[in-house]
Amino acid sequence: MKNVVENKKRAEITMSMSEFEIPPMQDALIVGKNAPIGPEAARRMVDIVSPNQYEIITIDHPIIEAIVIRKTIMNMIEKDKLVKIILDEGEKVVDVSTIIKVQLNIVLHVSKSVDL
């Protein structure tokens, strides 16, 4: 009986394209204490493509080292309140070696009435 050996090599390529976000990080980053990228590196990285848009807020926390946050968001909500909100949710998902990207959608509702 004749042995037949078939030997093939094949490559499959899949490609996906999307628009490059500028800046590549969203509204905030939560940086773990032993994350491979520290807050200063993250700020400098984003400063090159979007200068002066982000601020580092150093946090006194057992796991989280800092939050790098888009400055304009703090025009809408007071810094301390915003940090508390981010930390309350963020500390449930972040660990000491991770960096979490945070998207914040803030809608300000204002309602006023005037005497007619």
Add this chain to the structure above:
Amino acid sequence: MMRSVSEIMLKNFRNINLLDGVKKAQDFVINEGIDYFPVIDQKEIVGILTYRDLIKAHPNRIVADAMNDTIISISSSASIWEAKEIFDNNDIDAVLIIDNEELTGIITRNLLYAELGKHTDLLTGLYKTDYIYYHTRKLISSKKNPAIIFIDVNNFGYIDKKYGHIQGDIILKEIASILKQSMNSETFLCRFGGDEFTILTPYDLDRCINFTKKILSKISNYNFINNIKINVSAGIALNSHEADCSDIISIIYDLINRASLASTKAKKEKHSYHIAEDDKVYSIS
């Protein structure tokens, strides 16, 4: 006397750039045995990276995210006690030594504490005389008049012979403990030698006498080991005249010497304390 930081500072350090990777510094530690790195950004020192920082940091980080940006510097002629005060008041591992705006060395917490061990009396845990010399100089430099209270245990040789040297050592430890508890932020204590202790104060004569009386009372009321009755004699010497800052060592020697002679006189005359005659005149410039 008065060791300066230049005698113990590290000269084996290497500058590192703010944007260098932590891994680069870790490689220097492994290959060159360097543990401390002043961090440079645009020719300025902006922080310090220590071995401890390197252990904590992820190797992928940049130096900026691993360093300590609290920079404290002193000159190489500063005393080790000045360095101690800096380390006591700041959570830092290293202090930079800068002379004429140039970085000449680094002093580390571990290095300093190893040196301070040489200036610590092993029996009582009190500092030795170098500590008093430093604080006397500091007082005179800040235009305050130093006073020395010299305390000497009466008949300590007899106590050693009668009860044994181990009991004698325990008594010295007990006295040291009483004295230590009597100190405040303005007073400084050291074991001068044998059964003698020296206290430095910035007090005038009346306050010195009150302070001495309180200490003597605490010692005489203390229940020492095996109920051995302990009495001490004290000598008080004040530098009540103006002193010349350039001759501080002579002032310190003279103060301690006069206070020790006064304590001997108190012992001979069976008084609890004696005030030294003011036989020398100095001027504070």
